[in-house]
Amino acid sequence: MEASIGFLLLTTFTWIPGSRCNIHVRRQDEAIALKSSLLSNYDKSLRPVKSASTAVNVDFDISLKQIIELAEKEQTFQINIWLRLYWDDEYLTWNASEHGGVESLTIHSSDVWRPDIFLYNNIAKTYGAIEPITDVTVTSAGRVSHLQPAIFTSACPVDISRFPFDKQECILEFGSWIHNSNKVNISLVKSTADRAVFTQNVEWILNGALLERKVDIFPCCPEPFVTILLTMQLERRTFFYMFNMVLPCIVLMILNVFGFCIPPDTGKRLAFFMTILLALVVFQKFLSDSLPKTSTAIPQLGQFFAATIALVGFSCLASIVVIRLSYNSPPSRPLPRWLRLLLLRYLARLFCMNTIAEEKHVVPPATEGVYNVSDRETTQQKDSPNLTLDLSLREIVIHAREYSAHAREKKEKKDEQDEWKMAALVLDRALMFLVGLATIIVCVVLLR
Structure with a gap:
């Protein structure tokens, strides 16, 4: 048992x-x-409806996978997406109980009818068609699900006026190529694209991916066509440009301000400013190589570089003026009164340079005493009987007067030259503060 x-x-x-x-x-x-x-x-070239007046309703959905590239120079946008298309096929229905309980089938997408969805603004060699590379799933009720990855390249006009703080919108327009809305009616599953499997891009931040259904009438055809617009709202990540371009440029701007601390009479200040200018021109070249060659807009970073180059150029010009004032070539002339008042009185007080402005070069009173003594000695010698001594004293007095006159003239010229140098120093200090203020304004306005 x-x-x-x-x-x-x-x-x-x-x-x-x-x-x-x-x-x-x-x-x-x-x-x-x-x-x-x-x-x-089964004839896959015919619409899967038994009545010719019946439209095939296609449900359209998109899952975003990855932003491959937004090329500013070519103004193209490339993206990897997963298309999700659903429709009913009246010729692919069966009774599951009569076929061993088979509820669904997988059929290659090239063997059945598929909606001819194209990317209208495509610029790739594939012409924007969806290649039949995956299978479709068909239920016993005739519901077809076509899930397929695809890489699309579309045209995307790029506005670089706010570069690198710009936001871009790239629109991908999908629709049937030959069937109007009376034949193939496309509807949206959701108003936004699915981002559950989206891979973040290192250059762009995706702020939104909106889906919109649009009905258009084209000049070629009187019937309405349904198109689906996928709007990609992108914001550029600015860290790369701030760290590699803006930050070095700001350092050069700071050096440009402190370059005024180099004494103008050394001759090295102009060389210092020219080195900064050449470095900025190199940065400008790198920037222009990465942007589209357009004349419709100037990028904000380009305006920043241009303003910086203008400031450095102004510093070079200011240094030339200061050097020219410091070495006023002969014949020297007195400092004009209006310039003396402006520089040595008002601006000197403003920039705390009163000690320079108050310096004066006056002929020592001992010099006047020489003339008085000589005159007295000459008068006394007139009464002396010694003619030889009288003539010698007269010659000494004449030479002393000539020497004194020459010394006075030389001293006056030196005083005038010193006055010009004082004015040049005050002007140099004023220009340094002016360049510093302009640098702050440029940074605040153009780096917002």
Whole structure:
């Protein structure tokens, strides 16, 4: 009795897996036969409706995978997306109970009718068509699900006026190429694209991916066509440009201000400013190589570089003026009164340079005493009987007067030259503060 029970249990456990395997094989055979039966008289070039007046309703959905590139110079946008298309096929229906309980089939997308969805603003060599590279899933009720990845390249006009703080919108327009809305009606599943599997881009931040259904009438055809607009709202990540372009430029601007601390009479200030100017020109070249060659807009970073170059150029010009004032070439002339008042009185007080402005070069009173003594000695010598001594004293007095006159003239010229140098120093300080103020204004206005 126990042996019989054991044999029965062994037979049962041996038979059950085999039965399941047999059921699976039978269902697979049923599915193959069903697929062959459904496709035997199937014409994939015809719309899958039995009435010609019935429109095929296609549900359209998109899942974003990755932003590949937004090329500013070429003004192109490349993206990897997963298309999700759903529609009903009246020729792909069956009764599951009559076919071994087969509820769904997988058929290659090239064997069945598919909506001819194209990317209208495509610029790639594939012409924007969806290639049949994956299978479709068909239920017994005729519901077809076509899920397929695709890489699209579209035209995207780029506005660089706010570069690198710009925001861009790239629009991808999908629609049927030959069927109007009376034949193929496209509807949206959701108003936004799915971003569950989206990979973040290192250059762009995706702020939104809006889907919009639009009905258009084209000049070629009087019937309305349905198009789906995918609007990609992008914001540029600015860290790369701030760290590699803006920050070095700001350092050069600071050096440009402190370059006025170099004494103008050393001759090295102009060389310092010219080195900064050359560095800025190199940065400008790098910037122009990465942007489209357009004359419709000037990028904000380009305006910043241009303003910086203008400031450095102004510093070079200011240094030339200061050097020219410091070395006023002969014949020297006195400092004009209006310039003396402006520089040595008002601006000197403004920039705390009163000690320079108050310096005066006056002829020492001892010089006047020389003339008085000489005159007295000459008068006394007139009454002296010694003519030889009288003539010698007269010659000494004449030479002393000539020497004194020459020394006075030389001293006056030196005083005038010193006055010009004082004015140049005050002007140099004023220009340094002016360049510093302009630098702050440029940074605040153009780096907002």
